[in-house]
Amino acid sequence: MEYLDLPPMLGASGQVRLPGSKSISNRVLLLAALAQGETLVRDLLASDDVDRMLEALSALGIAWSRDGERDDYRVVGAGGAFPVKSAELFLGNAGTAVRSLTAALALSGGDYRVSGVARMHERPIADLVDGLRQIGAEVRYTGTDGCPPLRILPAQIRSGGTVKVRGDVSSQFLTALLMSLPLTGGEATIEVVGELISKPYIAITLDLMARFGVQVRREGWERFHIPGGVSYRSPGTVFVEGDASSASYFLAAGAIGGGPVRVRGVGRDSIQGDVRFAEALAHLGARIEMGDNWIEARAPESGVLSAFDLDLNHIPDAAMTLAVAALFADGPCTLRNIASWRVKETDRLAAMATELRKVGATVEEGRDYLVVMPPATLRAAAIDTYDDHRIAMCFSLVSLGGCRVRINDPKCVNKTFPTYFERYGEIARAVPVVAIDGPSASGKGTVAARVATALGYHCLDSGALYRVVAVAAQRAAVDGADEAALARIAAELPVRFEDARVWLDGVEVTDAIREEHISVRASQVAALPAVRAALLERQRDFCRPPGLVAEGRDMASVVFPDARYKVYLTASAEARARRRYKQLIDKGLAANMESLVKDLQERDARDAARTVAPLTRVADAVLLDTTDMGVEEAVAFVLHRVHAGTDAPV
Ligand code: DC
Numbered sequence: 001m002e003y004l005d006l007p008p009m010l011g012a013s014g015q016v017r018l019p020g021s022k023s024i025s026n027r028v029l030l031l032a033a034l035a036q037g038e039t040l041v042r043d044l045l046a047s048d049d050v051d052r053m054l055e056a057l058s059a060l061g062i063a064w065s066r067d068g069e070r071d072d073y074r075v076v077g078a079g080g081a082f083p084v085k086s087a088e089l090f091l092g093n094a095g096t097a098v099r100s101l102t103a104a105l106a107l108s109g110g111d112y113r114v115s116g117v118a119r120m121h122e123r124p125i126a127d128l129v130d131g132l133r134q135i136g137a138e139v140r141y142t143g144t145d146g147c148p149p150l151r152i153l154p155a156q157i158r159s160g161g162t163v164k165v166r167g168d169v170s171s172q173f174l175t176a177l178l179m180s181l182p183l184t185g186g187e188a189t190i191e192v193v194g195e196l197i198s199k200p201y202i203a204i205t206l207d208l209m210a211r212f213g214v215q216v217r218r219e220g221w222e223r224f225h226i227p228g229g230v231s232y233r234s235p236g237t238v239f240v241e242g243d244a245s246s247a248s249y250f251l252a253a254g255a256i257g258g259g260p261v262r263v264r265g266v267g268r269d270s271i272q273g274d275v276r277f278a279e280a281l282a283h284l285g286a287r288i289e290m291g292d293n294w295i296e297a298r299a300p301e302s303g304v305l306s307a308f309d310l311d312l313n314h315i316p317d318a319a320m321t322l323a324v325a326a327l328f329a330d331g332p333c334t335l336r337n338i339a340s341w342r343v344k345e346t347d348r349l350a351a352m353a354t355e356l357r358k359v360g361a362t363v364e365e366g367r368d369y370l371v372v373m374p375p376a377t378l379r380a381a382a383i384d385t386y387d388d389h390r391i392a393m394c395f396s397l398v399s400l401g402g403c404r405v406r407i408n409d410p411k412c413v414n415k416t417f418p419t420y421f422e423r424y425g426e427i428a429r430a431v432p433v434v435a436i437d438g439p440s441a442s443g444k445g446t447v448a449a450r451v452a453t454a455l456g457y458h459c460l461d462s463g464a465l466y467r468v469v470a471v472a473a474q475r476a477a478v479d480g481a482d483e484a485a486l487a488r489i490a491a492e493l494p495v496r497f498e499d500a501r502v503w504l505d506g507v508e509v510t511d512a513i514r515e516e517h518i519s520v521r522a523s524q525v526a527a528l529p530a531v532r533a534a535l536l537e538r539q540r541d542f543c544r545p546p547g548l549v550a551e552g553r554d555m556a557s558v559v560f561p562d563a564r565y566k567v568y569l570t571a572s573a574e575a576r577a578r579r580r581y582k583q584l585i586d587k588g589l590a591a592n593m594e595s596l597v598k599d600l601q602e603r604d605a606r607d608a609a610r611t612v613a614p615l616t617r618v619a620d621a622v623l624l625d626t627t628d629m630g631v632e633e634a635v636a637f638v639l640h641r642v643h644a645g646t647d648a649p650v
């Protein structure tokens with residue numbers, strides 16, 4: 001399973017240019033395909049769902065081309081139904097494409113098959129099929145009744161009249177009927193049965209149909225009249241707005257992580273209902289500003305988001321972002337009227353409840369609502385994404401709680417926002433990590449501890465962890481060659497660090513881990529890959545706000561490869577031997593310079609040659625040779641780099 005680890009973040013600020021709206025992109029493509037004339041579609045969304053639509057249009061005989069390197073497309077309209085009368089279309093998990101194409105195909109007088117991924121074959125489409133059958137369309141279920149795959153056959157289509165369609169499961173059925181009915185040429189009325197959900201999406205449909213020359217008259221949200229004798233005409237150029245649902249992640253990041261975060265591509269004039277997510281955020285206390293084409297969010301004055309109880313029926317997609325924002329609120333939060341979550345890319349109600357619990361929230365999952373009780377502190381967790389782009393994107397925000405989070409199968413964001421994590425990385429500021437590596441006796445332990453104190457950062461002495469494993473193994477009388485048993489000890493290690501002291505299972509071992517025979521055993525256990533793997537996550541847990549100084553041989557390469565500052569501390573073997581000599585003499589122990597130098601040289605050679613975590617300086621680490629340098633000078637050097645924000649290697 002592929003995954004992406006997001007480090008704990010300190011906050012978020014900056015600007016993001018949004019990708020094009022999925023809802024607008026797929027609607028405009030279909031309207032342009034059915035219209036008379038050529039349409040230039042500017043800033044089309046580049047994503048899987050849009051690719052499925054483009055492929056389908058090609059298969060149906062619609063000519064389109066990409067205009068240069070930009071996300072601009074020219075679509076040559078058919079001026080009515082699709083010219084190709086027989087086709088098999090695979091539409092992945094693109095709900096917008098399946099629903100709207102099914103309706104247009106049913107009125108195109110051909111023999112078509114429509115299918116998708118397994119999940120698409122569980123997503124309901126019966127309300128739309130029932131509507132289409134009322135005007136004579138012949139649509140058959142070839143798999144499970146009520147769901148794709150479908151076979152559509154030529155039929156005698158009644159021109160106009162009244163069609164009834166349910167509006168309480170998905171608004172996409174109504175959108176599909178609205179966009180396709182002008183193909184019949186007759187005057188038609190659509191009556192919505194049940195309370196129409198997600199109304200703003202219908203508003204997008206009507207707005208775009210009007211741009212292509214078909215004005216629908218609506219009576220409330222119950223009845224829609226399509227005039228007779230109308231047909232779509234290209235408006236020439238259509239600009240696709242930025243995606244307002246995608247905007248929600250960044251706006252929430254600004255509200256949670258301080259901000260300001262500004263999104264460009266949607267604003268006050270947007271036709272997308274999800275811009276009203278900004279209102280919901282404001283209701284939570286976030287400070288929101290809006291321009292014609294941008295929205296900006298900052299944290300509340302108080303610093304904390306307020307608990308909320310909101311009906312979110314009008315913004316079902318962006319509401320998922322609020323469910324994660326609830327983790328940062330000052331009390332239990334209720335998201336109401338979100339039953340449509342159950343028929344989306346996955347059962348989002350169940351999935352969100354499960355994943356929110358993983359990070360520590362207490363969650364009540366109702367039939368059409370969710371109550372999220374935020375935890376006192378967030379827990380690092382691996383988030384499953386259920387092939388649902390929005391789950392992947394909204395859970396990235398957990399990292400703003402100063403908590404690392406793993407996103408499984410992160411590529412599912414390709415559905416609507418292939419570059420999401422890059423954009424998120426640009427606005428979120430990772431908790432800074434200073435990784436200090438180097439050979440034994442280079443003074444890295446002393447330097448790391450002093451740097452951490454000076455910066456007020458946490459400190460990880462990774463060698464101490466291996467030493468504690470050695471002590472625990474000795475106490476449990478585990479054989480030094482029993483890798484599996486040692487890895488178990490490492491995984492469960494009941495260790496606690498406080499200031500410069502160390503406890504194992506409640507017993508202080510600060511001095512015990514420094515004994516010579518433990519050094520030898522520590523170096524043996526550290527050579528076991530299973531032990532190293534068992535300690536990996538535990539080491540990463542040390543990374544918390546405001547920052548971490550991590551010391552040890554694989555800090556910059558394996559444990560924190562993205563560390564902001566990497567320092568490789570070294571000194572000649574003679575200089576290191578002199579320091580060790582002084583330490584031993586100060587402790588009243590016997591010491592011999594010559595053998596110390598020889599020992600160190602041999603150990604360096606062994607360390608560099610070993611296969612497991614060899615001692616190496618990574619390319620992006622700055623080399624600090626302390627042969628002729630005191631501790632103070634070395635500490636000052638590291639601090640200077642951190643204060644100057646310099647992370648480039650020299
Ligand atoms: O730095 P130290 O002497 O306390 O480390 C104890 C042992 O653990 C030593 O043999 C090196 C090894 N070690 C390691 O392999 N990887 C680390 N990140 C830290 C220490």
